[in-house]
Amino acid sequence: MNLAEQIRNKAKELLESKTVECVIGYERATDGLTARPLFVYEPEEVGKLIFDQTCTHNLVKYLLNRRDKATAIVVKPCDSRAINLLLNEKQIQREKVLIIGVVCPGIVETSWNQTSEKLPARCQLCRQHTPVVYDFLVGETPPTEPAVPKPYADIVEMEAKSVAERQSFWAEHFSRCIRCYACRQVCPGCYCSECFVGQLDPLWVGIRIAPSENQVWNAIRAFHLAGRCIGCHECERVCPVNIPLMLLNQKLEKEVGELFNFQAGLSAEALPPFATFQKGEKLGIGE
């Protein structure tokens, strides 16, 4: 039985038994090639569910719209870390979520009406082919997780550049930002009921879609995700002007890893570094 059939069978069982009222998974998009999120409410609709290497979306964000409703969700290993993040941060209730984890073959690079054979960087560097949290597993767990030699190669490369070089690199990229907030809207870690850029009275960040405001927007969003980004790369995928946002997120992931030996979303119990304070903890400034 292939992955999609297993997901369909499980979804049907869960809907028929009324264990959940909705299953969030994937269906074929209107280009006939790529995938899109699907919300299944009726057992008769499970036939639409698919799973293949075009299923790139991290669906966990949608759980935030269904906090009190019993929901089943299809997650890849990277997406499953977002569930731990939201459990960590007390945003969702474990008993309301039924997790259909998929052993992930790696997702291929896709865009509208286009698929490829090529695995994106995140999948090439992936060390987690089995979801970190699940109730029902689809697919076969590999005997060992692959070793990945240099996870932060592009970050190390950026770090080697001078401040002026990095400044002009980001100034150029941010100058294209149109502040459509697709990065925020797709991000499972961005769930503030009022975002700092939505603070209009008093105004926190200017409404201008212009280099200086764009820089403030992107920099503050990145910092808000320090120790929280689970590395699904959704922000970078949806950016309409190709800003390499994951360079920022991964730089901060690397820093948090070195300082606190912590990676977001690996466990629902481990306390996130910025949500804890230990007596005797030093700030690390001017020591």
Added chain:
Amino acid sequence: MTQFISKRNLLSWLKRLTEEHILIAPTRVAELTLFQKVNRVEEIIFDFNNTALSPKECLFPTTETLFNVEKKDGQVELTPVTIDQKTVIFGLRPCDARGIALMDSPFLKEPADALYQQHRDKITLVGLACLTACPECFCTSMGSAPDDPSNLDILLTEAEDGYIVQIITEKGKALLPEELLSTTQAPPPAPPSPKAVPTEGLVQRTQQVFDTPYWDRLADRCIHCNLCAYVCPTCYCFDIRDYTDKGKTERVRSWESCQSLGFTRQAGNIEPRNTKGARLRQRFAHKLLYFPEEFGALGCVGCGRCVRVCPVNIDIREIITDIQKLGAKVEA
């Protein structure tokens, strides 16, 4: 017999335009085709389907100052912004030219938006006919066509060794010197046929499905970013803000979108569109119901940009088809 410009003459004309005008043309930036100000003709891209963002920002910039206010000797002095520089947009597609014509309706309706009016007066539109249709395009269903010359000042159609030239307006005639033109007997290449979407009776159908649960179900999937609105050649919502510093005030407007939380929020924190479904419906009802009711035409040009960029495949072509089916069911 039609007018013709050789590739060589076209390039020398464009070079001349960079000297006397602001020339906006398709360029290649970070693997994207974008309309940008061009300083050298070599930067212009001629071989592209369409640009990632529409050319609307040449008339309705992402951000612009409307006027400045300053207190001087007890008097309040208001200085409106004036646009002096003449601009040429080169290489826009007929669908995007129709987008500009549609934006004219709300912006130039009396009392006209003074700033938009100035941009519009100072801009000349030189279009490039489409030789291929993208899989997501549907311009012929929205009142335009791949070779539609209306709404442009000049339309160029690529042919062998040059371009067939159609000069449509006086503005276009004034811009392109006659000595650069020759004539050709060769017929223009046949335009491509974009796929059709069913638009007949669509306004009435949209009214019929207005109060159905369709929109809430669709909103399950929508992530409510502003992407569709910002790539759209006909979305024109904006926010306004005053910036005051050291006695000087600048009134600024920037793009906004009906998908934002707080869109049209009113005094007392009243949210007329307080659900995701209501906000998503607003986008389609504006294009397919309110705009045509007020200005006569559907508020979409079928460029397909929103289809291409939507992170979760909210596809206006599918929605139009659904509205037709569902509307017929509601009527029955």
